[in-house]
Amino acid sequence: MKKEISSSRLGTTRRTLLKGLAALPAAMVLASSSYAADVNTTGLAVTDDTVKVGILHSITGTMAISETGSVQAEKLAIQQINDMGGVLGRKIEYIQEDGASDWPTFAEKSKKLLVNDKVAAVFGCWTSASRKAALPVFEQYNGMLFYPTFYEGLEQSPNVIYTGQEATQQILKGIDWAKETKGAKKFFLLGSDYIWPRTSNKIARKHIEKLGLKVVGEEYYPLGHTQFNSVINKIKLKKPDVIFTTVVGGSNVAFYKQLKAAGIDLTKEKPLVLTLSVTEDEILGIGGENVDGLYASMKYFQSLPNDNNKKFVAEFKKMWGEKSVIGDVTQAAYLGPWIWKAAVEKAGSFDVDAIKKTLPGIELTTAPEGYVKVHPNHHLWSKSRIGHAKADGTFDVVYESKDLIEPNPFPKGYQ
Amino acid sequence: MFADYTWAELGSIFAMQGFAGLILFSVLLLMALGLAIIFGQMGVINMAHGEFMILGAYITYLTSNLFSTYLPDLFGIYFFIAMIFAFIGTFLLGSLVEWTLIRHLYKRPLDTLLATWGLSLILQQLYRTVFGPREVGVTLPDWMMGSYAVSDSIEIPVNGMIVMVITLVITIGVFLFLQKSRRGKQSRAVVLNRAMAGAVGIDTARVDRFTFALGCGIAGIAGATFTMIGSTGPTSGQLYIVDTFLVVVFGGAASLLGTIASAFSISQAQSIMEFFMSGSMAKVLTLLTVIVILMLRPQGLFSLKVRR
């Protein structure tokens, strides 16, 4: 039966054949493994032994620096899934597109993947701007996007699964920790000038003030800015206990080098520097010796001691080289294909509407970060962790929340 | 905003802020010197100037790897050797670019803009292919990263002082070169009147190539220096290009003294404003001021009186 179908691939069009197939007695269909027509009623690029998905990240342009790790993780996950026999018996084939660090291009390429290539899911986007540009396309053509980056929240689309943390998951426990463990009272908020740092600092400020502590300064610099001597002087003047930073990209390199040069030794924790934006990936560019003693608040660090993670790190390095490092977003990107696979298998179908129903409640026990679960609001339940950076560019995990933190993209009282 | 602080504290903050302004001045000047020669003297709009700087930074990165692997004993001084390498590397690339590209375009200054923009795209992708899309971390010897405590509350970053010294040396070097040396005089002569310079026996083609390559070489040194304070990635060069051009134009294109004055005023304005408002707004206000002044005084702060 199966053979007949695949041999007739050369003959009449697939669709007429499959229509005929659907007319066969139901018992027969159920008896054999499922056919493309059953698992795909909306014309996605699914055949009897393959399914196409899209990978959409920037390979060129300024964001290529950050997005490379995500591409690597997604490819690793896809390969591992294929080695295990694929999804519903189908091997995953990916079509990779370059967003070129240009937001309209992301929209354009999303549309190509959904309309021309008819992919069953897309793993991609990195910056908020690229997601905002692509989102209407996914909603219009009913695609499914798995978005890996930690981000500002304030969004909840039925067509997106956010595998990174939203702002409250990343921030609140970090500030609690600084207060309880380090006795911090005064905070200085510093960020690059765009939506994620501004929203994060807004939430941070509300939380700090709720705890009865004080914000002594809030500063923003344009993306790519490389002169931080003035703000460092301001910091010295205000004497905060914690510098809470959301500086991104190349600015980070400049900021930490100049901080060190100005005599602020991170290991002395006077003030302590707590970041939301420096992962192992960024440390490669900053240089481990410049961030020795930095604290980072996020859900994943490469050094997490559990067995899932050890296996993941080993296989990642096997595929992409011993020197490669894995940051928070890279791990979140790795979750995307696995969550999609679980949802598809639970639904028994690749249809986007079908997996939308099964996605909430999907659990992964094999995630490198431990156990994760999809919330009905399409974000993940995850733990908050604080890492302490060492000179070799890795983090020691110094704090881990006891329970999973509920994602709350529209936090009441923080807006 | 100053009510909570003692006079001593305020004094040291202003001292340090003044120093921050001086560092910014050095950075701007170092960026602009190479361009002041290429754009100011030769009229070539080199949009790939940032990429030449990043080449210098990558050469520094390679040298640092070389020393840490083979000559760990000399790691403490590798930086100065890297600067020489950076100069040689960018100088050679500069000559090559002049020979293949720029020399055909001296009569069409606006076209150099397009061609060098194309060149900058190619160089960016080349860096990405060779060094990978990620930023590379340039490890510096420890003595260059610390700070020097003048008093209890005044601390001066060592790398800032190094940047200032390098800038000073290069500036004086360029000045002496242009004013005193034979080649420098020749290159000024070519700028002022190409035909006449050729007529009195100056090999104008050679002088052009040397001048352009020299500008690129200085960009390479600037790039090497900036590994101390900034990032090194395939697209880092683009960040510098607007600031650099503004400094040169604001100073009055053909005047080295003007470049110095303009770097000084822009850096002081920026660092003073940065202290009172957010960095983003300070940047916008600085750029706006520069533009308004340029509209009122289009020839820049200093200008040579040349018959055109």
Next chain:
Amino acid sequence: MLQSKLRSLTPKNDVISFLILAAILLVALPLLFDIFRLNLIGKYLTFAFVALGLVLSWGLGGILSLGQGIFFGIGGYAMAMFLKLEASSPENTKIQSTPGIPDFMDWNQLTELPWFWEPFHSLGFTIFAIFALPALFAYIIGAAMFKRRVGGVYFAIITQAIAAIMTILVIGQQGYTGGVNGITDLRTLLGWDIRTDSAKYILYFVNSILLLATLVVAQYIRKSKLGRLLVAMRDSEDRVRFSGYDVANFKIFIFCVAGVFSALGGAMFTLQVGFMSPSLIGIVPSIEMVIFAAVGGNLSIFGAVYGALIVNWAKTILSESYPELWLFAMGGLFIAVVLAFPKGLAGIYESYVQPLLNKKFKSTQDK
């Protein structure tokens, strides 16, 4: 030289070129491509508006602006503000703490619409703004510079810096502008859903016809006395000045025209792509726009359209098949255009294709 150029620009030739272009845009492309590709072509064509403006200001007037993204942005944002207000009706934005204002304002704790957004409730005002704002802005820049005889390279660098300032401002004032994300999720124009395939078809044709109309205007300006004065000024400004003309006013005028063309392109971009963001107004996009004109040939208004089409097309195709290579190819293209074909595609056409055609044409006539 000049004479031969003038001869090749006889009205008859231009009419033929115009008809060919119209046939390509209105018949051939829609027949050849599906709506996905056609929508992309529509997007490329919005840059042709900018390139057209550059042909007038740069090619004819010798004024190279590296800040045309500013005007593209003004048009695009004006249209986006109107569409965003329509998409943010109180029913659509019920979940916000302040319903009825755009979502990004709500996230930034704005509780009422800023005053300068208010007029954009009206489509009439929006269209007026798309013409008036860029003209006003270009007038201010132009008057300040040209009256003081700033030109050439200086003008290029200053416009570039203005583009940089605009970008930093738009990104920094995210409560009012949507910040780095831009203004996204635009849905309807006076109730008409612009996201459907049929709407995209209609918008493509509207865009093409508008472009053709702009072309006619550009051609008219070029042929007018003003156009000839501009060329004369480009070649010897003093001579025109001494003949008693106010050179600055001509320059200001042509710069304003180029600005309005760009803004038209920006508005059409927003309509077809469905959003507007600061990544389209900064330094890099502004230079790319100059490249379109240069590739097409900065003296040829038809070249501008083909230049914008071909460069963007190549960019899309190359980045689809060889993402690692496309920057090499693009960079190489710019250098090749400057070194080998300084008059761009139009120059290639004039010096290689047209003589060939003329020969053929003549030889058939002789028989």
